Amino acid sequence: MYKLSPSDFAYLWEECKLCYYLKVKHGIYQPSMPMPGVFGAINTRLQGTLIGKDLRTLSKVLPEGIVETQEGWVESVPVPGTSVFIKGKYDLLARRPDGSYLLIDLKISQPHEDKIAKYRTQLGAYNFALANPARGRSVKVSGSGLLILYPDAVSFKDGKAVLDFPPTWLELPQGEDGFLSLVKEVDKLLVGPMPDEGKECRWCQYRHVGEKLAHEKQEGVQLDIPF
Ligand code: SF4
Numbered sequence: 001m002y003k004l005s006p007s008d009f010a011y012l013w014e015e016c017k018l019c020y021y022l023k024v025k026h027g028i029y030q031p032s033m034p035m036p037g038v039f040g041a042i043n044t045r046l047q048g049t050l051i052g053k054d055l056r057t058l059s060k061v062l063p064e065g066i067v068e069t070q071e072g073w074v075e076s077v078p079v080p081g082t083s084v085f086i087k088g089k090y091d092l093l094a095r096r097p098d099g100s101y102l103l104i105d106l107k108i109s110q111p112h113e114d115k116i117a118k119y120r121t122q123l124g125a126y127n128f129a130l131a132n133p134a135r136g137r138s139v140k141v142s143g144s145g146l147l148i149l150y151p152d153a154v155s156f157k158d159g160k161a162v163l164d165f166p167p168t169w170l171e172l173p174q175g176e177d178g179f180l181s182l183v184k185e186v187d188k189l190l191v192g193p194m195p196d197e198g199k200e201c202r203w204c205q206y207r208h209v210g211e212k213l214a215h216e217k218q219e220g221v222q223l224d225i226p227f
Helices: 017-026 037-050 115-131 179-191 202-216
Strands: 002-004 066-070 073-075 084-089 092-095 101-108 141-149 154-157 160-163 167-171
Touching: 002 017, 002 179, 017 179, 037 066, 037 101, 073 115, 084 115, 084 179, 101 115, 115 141, 115 167, 115 179
Parallel strands: 002 084, 101 141
Antiparallel strands: 066 092, 073 084, 092 101, 141 167, 154 160
16 A cells, blocks of 8 residues: 655645655655745744634634644545555644534645645545544544635834734635545556656756766766756
């Protein structure tokens, strides 16, 4: 069985099928630039302040629901008809008045409408794992969406800079996450032959230069390292 991370669907899967294949099948990761720590700090503090709060009381643009958990790990049973399962960490779960849950992905980014299309399979993957856990009780998720925050105005108060983060809520239309069809595509890729690399990618060019340096020992030859 292959473990799929929901967070790879929006980027790695879209960017290069070979890199995705190498990561999932062989544990070979594409090098990545470290995220500036400030994003993690803002994200954790924002999520922490939401616990126990009814979102609607914080902002009228947000849905009704009391935030109960943050950054919860989920692992699913195998996705039927495939050789994959889901494992990852969702952002927030809020309990709705009817006892069902709202799955929330918190993003610090520009609030464009196209974000919901970008992240719908990621939300769908968490939904699947919550409804079909490998262990423990399933969670009834009746809706999901993106809570997007992006800094707006800055003011100074009591000697401190105060950044305004007006929230935007983008809800995923029910039944339109596209998760199952994506997972079938992913499964097909993983059981098939190794896909081709991207022609323009500098990481692969860098890798080939490294191969030359390591195996050919071209003394005195200046290789053009693309970084
Ligand atoms: S071209 Fe190579 S390094 Fe670049 S994303 Fe694809 S497999 Fe990864």
